[in-house]
Amino acid sequence: MPGETIFAPHEGDLVFDKTKKVVAEAMDCGPTTVYVRPVGGGVEWEVHRADLRSPSVSEELAAKANVANTSSRLPRAL
Template identity: 40%
Template structure:
């Protein structure tokens, strides 16, 4: 994604390199900073390669986050 079309902070995007959905945080230098759905360590992504997550990708990421939370509660 180009700088003028950067997603809003908090938007869910798909990183094809990491093959996962992340919450867009900001751009730092040449990188987009993404955070896993449900929390965790941020990772760097190429802003030119990320794209908005599809409804299916958002749902799958939310389900993984919910499963992780319930496993930690046990």
Template identity: 40%
Template sequence: MSTDETTWQPTVGGTARDVVRKKVGRVMDRTYGRYWLRPIGGGIEWDAPAADLRPVTTAELLADAVAEVNERSSKGALM
């Protein structure tokens, strides 16, 4: 693990990857050492400890967005 990853802390309004749930979310709040995240496209928030979160790369953000669009299109709802 690099030094940048060990000192990184999620910030409210930023994005983070929950490595346990394998999900990317926008950081909505922080309480008692846990972070509340919401899926980038909207949806139900979840909470995770800081130890389960890591920075998100641009490639991961794009992959997550494409997966979401593909899921919506398979249900017939492109918008």
């Protein structure tokens, strides 16, 4: 749409990928695309800036809680 502002995240920002419908972390931000990865780590993928938006508070909290819950189930080092 004319006059529509494209979301411009910075490295480390949490973003919502509208194509995958998932919260991710911005890893590398180019002029038209952003490389993102799952919150907590994982394989990166490329997303067009137009397909990103800022996550809602509930989306961000759910993603962070998922990481905390997953890491609490990992075996502890002796």
